[in-house]
Structure formats: structure tokens, C-alpha cells
Amino acid sequence: MTEQDIIKTIKRQNEYFESGAAQSRKARLESLETLEKAINIYKNDLCEALKTDLGKSEVESLMSELSLTFAEIRWLKKRLRSLMRKKHVRTPIVQFAAKSFRSPSPYGTVLIISPWNYPVLLTLEPLSDALAAGNTVILKPSAYAPETSRVLKEMIEEFFDPELVAVVTGGRSENKALLHQRFDKIFFTGSKSVGKEVMRCAAEHLTPVTLELGGKSPCIVEKSAKIGLAAKRIVFGKFLNCGQTCVAPDYILCDRNIKDELVVAIKKEIVFQFGAEPLENLNYGKIVNEKHFDRLKSLINAEKIAFGGKCDRETLKIEPTVLVDITWDDAVMEDEVFGPLLPILTYKNLDEAFSVIEKNPRPLALYCFTENKKVKADVLKKCRFGGGCINDTVVHLATSEMPFGGVGESGIGSYHGRAGFEEFSHTRSIVDKKTWIDMPMRYQPYTEKKLKILKWLLK
Structure with a gap:
């Protein structure tokens, strides 16, 4: 046109x-x-x-x-x-x-x-x-x-x-x-x-x-979380549409004491949901085009792959890939991933995690896995973000009962x-004024009597 x-x-x-x-x-x-x-x-x-x-x-x-x-x-x-x-x-x-x-x-x-x-x-x-x-x-x-x-x-x-x-x-x-x-x-x-x-x-x-x-939507996994369930729901939300989802968990921030257990659970869940060879899974999507495929491939640091990493440029498929020992200096943390790469970062305490989130641009979504009521309350109190879930991912947008936005x-x-x-x-905003009466207070001349009435009304 x-x-x-x-x-x-x-x-x-x-x-x-x-x-x-x-x-x-x-x-x-x-x-x-x-x-x-x-x-x-x-x-x-x-x-x-x-x-x-x-x-x-x-x-x-x-x-x-x-x-x-x-x-x-x-x-x-x-x-x-x-x-x-x-x-x-x-x-x-x-x-x-x-x-x-x-x-x-x-x-x-x-x-x-x-x-x-x-x-x-x-x-x-x-x-x-x-x-x-x-x-x-x-x-x-x-x-x-x-x-x-x-x-x-x-x-x-x-x-x-x-x-x-x-x-x-x-x-x-x-x-x-x-x-x-x-x-x-x-x-x-x-x-x-x-x-x-x-x-x-x-x-x-x-x-x-x-x-x-969009943006880099964090996923906090706190030490009280049910690790197996968290892994299942993170894998679903992250690799849905091959990671090309604006509210996908962009990266994990987990308590350093549970990192190894979480990584094992995520690997297990990827195999369960997508098979041992995800590139051969007909129900697993592809990257939209070569430009984005090349961009994502360039973000994979082979030395930090805990799982996955295989790519097929002919089919534009990239395996669900878990990256560990990631810092904010890694290329994968520079911008929104928007693909099937899951970086995992750790924190010593929750205040450190909240500080990391708050010093970065406001994310479209935030997810937190925890069984601790105080942690749930602190996330909502201390972090600013568009919307999100506690103990799940992405499903907050799947309802007409709640607004969705950043x-x-x-x-x-x-x-x-x-x-x-x-x-x-x-x-x-409409005021439908009646015509059978017209109060004189607002009209000039402004007399002493009107001034006294106004002062009385303001008490």
C-alpha cells in the first residue's frame, strides 16, 4: 500500500x-x-x-x-x-x-x-x-x-x-x-x-x-522455594515460543546456596518437556529469522553452558540453553535475551537481589518463587515492575480480569x-447542571457576605 x-x-x-x-x-x-x-x-x-x-x-x-x-x-x-x-x-x-x-x-x-x-x-x-x-x-x-x-x-x-x-x-x-x-x-x-x-x-x-x-524480566528463586515445581514453571515460561516472549523470565536470580540444586532440576525439566534432543522435537519452535538467530548464537559463551547450546542455522533452531556463572559483564546480560537462553545469576541475600533489580530499567514482568510470606511482601514493596507472578511465570497476562502493561x-x-x-x-467528565435554580455565590460582585460564606464553607 x-x-x-x-x-x-x-x-x-x-x-x-x-x-x-x-x-x-x-x-x-x-x-x-x-x-x-x-x-x-x-x-x-x-x-x-x-x-x-x-x-x-x-x-x-x-x-x-x-x-x-x-x-x-x-x-x-x-x-x-x-x-x-x-x-x-x-x-x-x-x-x-x-x-x-x-x-x-x-x-x-x-x-x-x-x-x-x-x-x-x-x-x-x-x-x-x-x-x-x-x-x-x-x-x-x-x-x-x-x-x-x-x-x-x-x-x-x-x-x-x-x-x-x-x-x-x-x-x-x-x-x-x-x-x-x-x-x-x-x-x-x-x-x-x-x-x-x-x-x-x-x-x-x-x-x-x-x-x-519489554525488558530484562527477572525471576527470583528464594531458598524456601519448591525447587522442582519452580524449575517446571520456569522452563515452561522461558522456552514457550522458543523464548520469544516479552514476559519470559529473562534471567534467574537465585540464592547461591540452592543454585546447584536448581540447575539440576531445570536440566531435568528441559529433557522432560522437550526431550533429550530438543532440535528434533516437532513441537519446539524456531527463531523468527537468521538475523535473530545469529544475534542469539553470539550471546552463547561456550565456557558457561550448563545445558544445551546446540544450534541449527538451517532450521533456525537453538536448544533450550542454561548458562551459569553469569555476571552483568556477559554479553547475554546487556539487553533483553528474547530467545531460548537462560542465564543464572546468584545473590548472597535478598537485599542484594532487590538492589540489582532496582538499579536496572523497570522490567515488564517479575517472578518470584518462595514459600516465605515476608519475601512475597518484600518483593511487592521493594521492586517496581509491570506485573508478574509469585510461584509461576507468564500466566498473569492470560486473563481479561487484570490489566497488562509495563x-x-x-x-x-x-x-x-x-x-x-x-x-x-x-x-x-460531565456536569449536567439544572436550570430551575441558579446559586449566586460565584457571580460578581463579590460582597462581604459572600466572603463570609466562603470562609465558613472552608472551615
């Missing part, structure tokens, strides 16, 4: 939004139902596309992409009336007589830029929130997941008029053309570096943005469920 085509599409969507056609409850509900129907019809094609782009098994595609998208759509459908309803609030006595309420209003035409690692979920889940909020939407899926982008475009064009939802595919030139246009809201999921560029471009038009980024360098804003609806809405 050329820049002129993009401009025409935005103009048509603006006109459609201004007509009010997308804003009624009936229209929003129909859009959600249409999206649900479309995904159901295309689910096999989407699973095959995910297999092509990322090597995802059908189970993983259904579990971590399609089922979560369906859950969000159904949550929104069930609660749409409540979400759209104005919320009455208390009116101060000085504004007598009036009613005050908060009223959600759609932004207008929004741009959703989605990443390659969960190209279905992270395109269609924010789309469902945007449609529920009454917006028109332009989707820009990632060029790094070309087959999934192709299927998404085909699906959306079959089921939606471009005035309501349009898909722009392509790479940097299309991204640049889109970001130079004026939108009413931009929702971006991806890397921190691209997020900065999105924010710079949005600032030209003072467009509000939501940034869902803080600081890991993101701006949040979505899922009510938070998603609100992220794509502007909440207007």
Missing part, C-alpha cells in the same frame, strides 16, 4: 467514524461477533501460518494465541453494556443543583502496530478492545511474520469493510508512512528502540500512545478487559 493509499484509507475511516456508524452498542457488538466468527473460520489457516513463521505447534498456537483472543472477545461481549454505561459520581455541594458523571468516548481512528512473536494474539486482542470502544482501526502486522500477516489481511478484508478495519502490510516504508499521518490513538507492541521512534512521531501530532515494550522503559499504558476498553476510550 502506497502512502497515498494510506492517506485515503485514513480519510475514509475518519469519515466513517464521524458518521457515528461504529459507535452504537449494536454496531460494537456486531463487530466483536464478526471478529469472533472470522477467527473461527480462519483458525486452521492461522495455526498453519504460525507454524510457518515461528515453528509453533498447533497446541501452542491455540493455547497462547487463539484461545486468549477468544477469551478477550467473549469478555468484552458479555460486559459491553456495562463498559459503555456512564458512571455517576458525587457532585460537590457548591455545584448544587447538578448531576455529575464520567462518560467513555471512543478516540476515533486508531493505529495498532503489532509484533512478530505473537502475531495473532497481539494484533487481534487490541483490535477487539478498540472495536468494543467504538473506534475505527488500521492494523499494521509485522513483516517478520509474513505468512501470518498475509492470513490476517485476507481474513480482515473478507469480514470487515475497510472504513471500519483495514490492514496495511509491508516493512519499514509502510511503518514510516503510517507514523507520519495523524491518528487519534496509536497502540504499539514491540521493541524499546522502535517504541521510541513511535513516540517521537506521535509527538508531532500530540497523539496519545500506548507502548507495550512501567518506565517497559511500557506506557495497559490493556486487557476493562483496561483495554478504557485504553481505547477517552473518559469525559
Whole structure:
């Protein structure tokens, strides 16, 4: 799509939004139902596309992409009336007589830029929130997941008029053309570096943005943790989608007294979940492209491999790899890993662990394995992060009942469920003033009597 085509599409969507056609409850509900129907019809094609782009098994595609998208759509459908309803609030006595309420209003035409690692979920889940909020939407899926982008475009064009939802595919030139246009809201999921560029471009038009980024999410394993269970859940969360998950445990911080036991348990769990030869496991995914494969391979220090390390450039597969005796000087700790490499660092005491976490950029997620109630409380009190789990990994994002988002360098804003609806809405504050009475206090002239009344009210 050329820049002129993009401009025409935005103009048509603006006109459609201004007509009010997308804003009624009936229209929003129909859009959600249409999206649900479309995904159901295309689910096999989407699973095959995910297999092509990322090597995802059908189970993983259904579990971590399609089922979560369906859950969000159904949550929104069930609660749409409540979400759209104005919320009455208390009116101060000085504004007598009036009613005050908060009223959600759609932004207008929004741009959703989605990443390659969960190209279905992270395109269609924010789309469902945007449609529920009454917006028109332009989707820009990632060029790094070309087959999934192709299927998404085909699906959306079959089921939606471009005035309501349009898909722009392509790479940097299309991204640049889109970001130079004026939108009413931009929702971006991806890397921190691209997020900065999105924010710079949005600032030209003072467009509000939501940034869902990432970072080095720590996983604390405290000495009271159930080591076997911790290993099982860490291995699941870390190597899901071949480690290409923004909320994957990026590194482990464990008590130095339990490190050896934990490493043994993690090795055992990798073999149990992926087999003795993970590269031959058809249900184990692949790295998205050669660029990222080479980047990850360069981070593996052969002298520090406790498990794994094998790579196959032809299939773009890297074994689940455990790295020990890691320090912050190692290359693997310079930036978010975003792959199947698990560095393990140790600490002497928890204050040291908290200090390490706090002196680094705010992570998108934090995980802590412990049976100690005080440790649980201290983690929440002393560490700043987007969200996370105690005694599990990644599952905190798998619900529409809680907002998901980052803080600081890991993101701006949040979505899922009510938070998603609100992220794509502007909440207007309205005072509905009655006309049968008009209190004279606020009007000039300001007499001595009015001054005395004001002072009395301020007591």
C-alpha cells in the first residue's frame, strides 16, 4: 500500500467514524461477533501460518494465541453494556443543583502496530478492545511474520469493510508512512528502540500512545522455594515460543546456596518437556529469522553452558540453553535475551537481589518463587515492575480480569478487559447542571457576605 493509499484509507475511516456508524452498542457488538466468527473460520489457516513463521505447534498456537483472543472477545461481549454505561459520581455541594458523571468516548481512528512473536494474539486482542470502544482501526502486522500477516489481511478484508478495519502490510516504508499521518490513538507492541521512534512521531501530532515494550524480566528463586515445581514453571515460561516472549523470565536470580540444586532440576525439566534432543522435537519452535538467530548464537559463551547450546542455522533452531556463572559483564546480560537462553545469576541475600533489580530499567514482568510470606511482601514493596507472578511465570497476562502493561522503559499504558476498553476510550467528565435554580455565590460582585460564606464553607 502506497502512502497515498494510506492517506485515503485514513480519510475514509475518519469519515466513517464521524458518521457515528461504529459507535452504537449494536454496531460494537456486531463487530466483536464478526471478529469472533472470522477467527473461527480462519483458525486452521492461522495455526498453519504460525507454524510457518515461528515453528509453533498447533497446541501452542491455540493455547497462547487463539484461545486468549477468544477469551478477550467473549469478555468484552458479555460486559459491553456495562463498559459503555456512564458512571455517576458525587457532585460537590457548591455545584448544587447538578448531576455529575464520567462518560467513555471512543478516540476515533486508531493505529495498532503489532509484533512478530505473537502475531495473532497481539494484533487481534487490541483490535477487539478498540472495536468494543467504538473506534475505527488500521492494523499494521509485522513483516517478520509474513505468512501470518498475509492470513490476517485476507481474513480482515473478507469480514470487515475497510472504513471500519483495514490492514496495511509491508516493512519499514509502510511503518514510516503510517507514523507520519495523524491518528487519534496509536497502540504499539514491540521493541524499546522502535517504541521510541513511535513516540517521537506521535509527538508531532500530540497523539496519545500506548507502548507495550519489554525488558530484562527477572525471576527470583528464594531458598524456601519448591525447587522442582519452580524449575517446571520456569522452563515452561522461558522456552514457550522458543523464548520469544516479552514476559519470559529473562534471567534467574537465585540464592547461591540452592543454585546447584536448581540447575539440576531445570536440566531435568528441559529433557522432560522437550526431550533429550530438543532440535528434533516437532513441537519446539524456531527463531523468527537468521538475523535473530545469529544475534542469539553470539550471546552463547561456550565456557558457561550448563545445558544445551546446540544450534541449527538451517532450521533456525537453538536448544533450550542454561548458562551459569553469569555476571552483568556477559554479553547475554546487556539487553533483553528474547530467545531460548537462560542465564543464572546468584545473590548472597535478598537485599542484594532487590538492589540489582532496582538499579536496572523497570522490567515488564517479575517472578518470584518462595514459600516465605515476608519475601512475597518484600518483593511487592521493594521492586517496581509491570506485573508478574509469585510461584509461576507468564500466566498473569492470560486473563481479561487484570490489566497488562509495563512501567518506565517497559511500557506506557495497559490493556486487557476493562483496561483495554478504557485504553481505547477517552473518559469525559460531565456536569449536567439544572436550570430551575441558579446559586449566586460565584457571580460578581463579590460582597462581604459572600466572603463570609466562603470562609465558613472552608472551615
